[in-house]
Amino acid sequence: MNKIETHNVNLHYGDFHALKGISMSIVENSVTALIGPSGCGKSTYLRLFNRMNDLISSVKIEGDILVEGKDIYERGVDVDELRKKVGMVFQKPNPFPKTIFENIAYGLRVNGIKDKAFIEERVERSLQQSALWGEVKDKLKKSAFELSGGQQQRLCIARALAIEPTVLLMDEPASALDPISTTKIEELIYELKNQYTIIIVTHNMQQAGRVSDRTAFFYMGELIEIDETKVIFTNPKNVRTQNYITGRFG
Amino acid sequence: MRKRITKFLEKIIESLLLISxxxxxxxxxLIILFxxxxxxxxxxxxxMEKGNVVALNKANQVNELTPAQFKNxxxxxxxxxxxxGGSSDSIKLFRVDDIASFYTEDQIGSNFEHLGACINDHISKTPNIIAFFPTEYAATGFQxxxxxxxxxxxxxxxxxxxxxxxAQPVAQFGVLSLILGTLWVSFAAILFALPLGLATAIYLAExxxxxxxxxxxxxIELLAGIPSVVYGFFGLVVIVPLIKTIFNLDVGETALxxxxxxxxxxxxxxxTVSEDALRTTPRAMKEASLALGASKWQTIYKVSIPYSASGITAGAILGIGRAIGETMAVLMCTGNAAVIPHTLLQPVRTIPxxxxAELGEAAQGGLHYKALFALGCILxxxxxxxNLAVEMISSKHRGGKHI
Incomplete structure (x- = not known):
């Protein structure tokens, strides 16, 4: 079943045509990797699904973007509600300057949840889901800045999970991390795909190969090819895809 | 050779910078020292003004008086x-002008040549007298x-x-009412300016x-460049009459x-300071908040404002600092009565x-002159x-602090 579908999506930043007629579908409870050289539009495409591009004033979007069959760019769509359903993890760990506990509780609190027991339970569950509970359970009242970079990124994942999204967008989530932390994040993605539809932007070919079920190759704002990951990596149809994954450019 | 000349020139420039x-x-x-x-x-x-003395009858037990007692x-x-601290008798005041009611013109002499003797005589005959007169009349044989x-x-x-x-004979230099007037006007100013300023800063930044x-x-930056006398004039012509009408006062020149x-x-x-502070909130942190379903307003008051709280505080304190030192506009609008204000609708007088207002009429080196400098010290x-507070607040390390 398709969780997300886009039909002929075009996006302009002012005069710059950043996404050119992109149509693709994303399968529920799977990991889709978006790859391509810098500036190819993959992050821009990812940010369509929680409408993060709205923050840029010069942006213009055409086409249909459907999440669970509903056009999220229709008039009257509640963007805050959409973002609760479509969580996001950013390239650099960006915890709030608050305690570990408050970082996770933030999403619940802004959604009007005040029940203390419920919040505590949800914080614990999210930290367990992101495999961080064992490391931080004794220092929940400590600043999130005391954690290492890898721990901070898993904290950000836990923070996104706490409000129970169904889609998780990950924008190069391991690019600022060391190899061991990267492995942990990848293991985590593998765990999470049973419950979440995950879209991950990555520069790391091996990472895309390890974690994703399907891979989409973007080039100059166009979707060149999307297929099963093993097909893309072993038998791509397009020569540009082949050149990119074998490292001949990009 | 050329390299050495360049080196030498660099040294000269360096020392010039050091000298400046x-x-x-x-x-x-030096200014502070002065x-x-x-x-x-x-x-x-x-x-007491130089060249004057205050004298009592010898029998009086009082030897010393404070300036305030004197005035009273x-x-x-x-x-x-x-x-x-003396006997229970009532005090008899005597100023040099009063001499005519005790002695005839003949006794005093046509050129006041016997004035000293008359004063001396009068003091020794009046037990409860306190007399204020020029020093020259207490010269010889004073009893x-x-x-x-x-x-x-x-x-x-x-x-x-x-x-x-x-004041004569003893000037009064009590500055509590001036200090309170200054603080009173400045803090009330911040009470008006802070909500308005913060709202504008949030609007501009977010x-x-x-x-x-x-x-x-x-x-807004242009607002900072307007001379304060223009503000004062505007206050005098527009705000003062407005306050007078609205609150139905006799005079509009008030603390308000x-x-x-x-x-x-x-x-x-x-x-400016708050907006700059708000703008330092990392974009990543605001995006994180928005991505969690927080609305724009929730992001502003739960992330941006707490993150820039120290900068906003610094802005407010700097604003107070500007208000405390301001001279001209206040001089023109506040009525300048040196009394402790109880409401904002009373005139007040600030230190600056x-x-x-008074430095021009104070004799250089005199007491009044020195008192004004002491006021400057307080300011x-x-x-x-x-400034110390601003320095401490804004130098606080951002990264580790909690919001």
Whole structure:
């Protein structure tokens, strides 16, 4: 079943045509990797699904973007509600300057949840889901800045999970991390795909190969090819895809 | 060879920079030193005009009086010697002009040649007298007792409420009402300016699109460049009559008028500093909040404002600092009555306004002059601590702090 579908999506930043007629579908409870050289539009495409591009004033979007069959760019769509359903993890760990506990509780609190027991339970569950509970359970009242970079990124994942999204967008989530932390994040993605539809932007070919079920190759704002990951990596149809994954450019 | 010349030139430029740095620092230090030296002179003097004395009958037990007691005696608020530590008899005041009611013109002499003798005679005959007269008449064979007037102390300077720098026979230098007036007007100004300034800063930093900001920001900065006398004039012509009508007062020159003008003057500082602080909130942190389903407003008050709280506080304190030191506009709008204000609708007098208004008429080197410098010292100390507070708040390390 398709969780997300886009039909002929075009996006302009002012005069710059950043996404050119992109149509693709994303399968529920799977990991889709978006790859391509810098500036190819993959992050821009990812940010369509929680409408993060709205923050840029010069942006213009055409086409249909459907999440669970509903056009999220229709008039009257509640963007805050959409973002609760479509969580996001950013390239650099960006915890709030608050305690570990408050970082996770933030999403619940802004959604009007005040029940203390419920919040505590949800914080614990999210930290367990992101495999961080064992490391931080004794220092929940400590600043999130005391954690290492890898721990901070898993904290950000836990923070996104706490409000129970169904889609998780990950924008190069391991690019600022060391190899061991990267492995942990990848293991985590593998765990999470049973419950979440995950879209991950990555520069790391091996990472895309390890974690994703399907891979989409973007080039100059166009979707060149999307297929099963093993097909893309072993038998791509397009020569540009082949050149990119074998490292001949990009 | 060429390289050596360049090196030499560089050395010269370096030392020139060093000299200008040193020169500026020395000038600043000298000014502060001058201020405190002149101000300190007040506390080594008695507040009586030079060339005058105050004398009592020999039998009187009182030897010393404070400036405030002196004033109250001559204002007839203290009526018996008991109140200043003497007998229970009532006090008889005597000024040199009163001599004519005790002695005839013949006795005094046509050129006042016997005036000293008459005064001497009168004092020795009147047990409960307190006499104030020029020193020259107490020269030879004087039988009275000269009273020692206590020096002004720092404590009484700060805590006394009466500011009559030119009063006779004893000037009163109590600056409490001036200090309170200054703080009162300044804090009321911040009460007006902070909500307005903060709202504008949030609007500029978070909401306004770049076109609006490009118009508004220079306009607000322009506000800082208007001379304060223009603000004062505006206050005098517009705000003062407005307050007079609205509150149905006899005079519109009140603390409120000064506060409003000062508030407007402090606005650019508060807005610019707070807006800069709000803009330092990392974009990543705001995006994280939005991505969690927080609305724009939740993001502003749960992330941006707490993150920039120290900068906003610094802006507010700098605004207070600007208001405390402001002279001209306040001088024109507040009515300048040296009384402790109880409501915003009373006239007040601030320290800078006092200095500006009175320095011209104070004799150089005189007590009044020194008292004004001491006032300057107080102002300096207040603003020094304000700047210190700003420095401490804004140098706090951002990364590790909690919001």
């Amino acid at each position: 740095g040193t020169f500026t620092s020395v000038i600043v230090l 201020l405190f030296k002149e101000g300190a002179g007040l506390f080594t003097n008695t507040p 005696i001559f204002d007839q608020k203290i009526k018996t010697w008991k109140e200043v 009275g007792k000269l009273v020692k007037l206590k020096n002004i102390t720092i404590g009484s300077f700060i805590t006394d409420k009466e500011w009559f720098p030119t 909401i306004a699109d770049s076109r609006v900001r490009n118009i508004l920001k220079p306009l 008028a000064g506060s409003i003008i000062l508030g407007i003057m402090a606005l650019p500082t508060i807005i 306004a006092t200095i500006a 300096f100390i207040i603003t020094f601590f304000i």
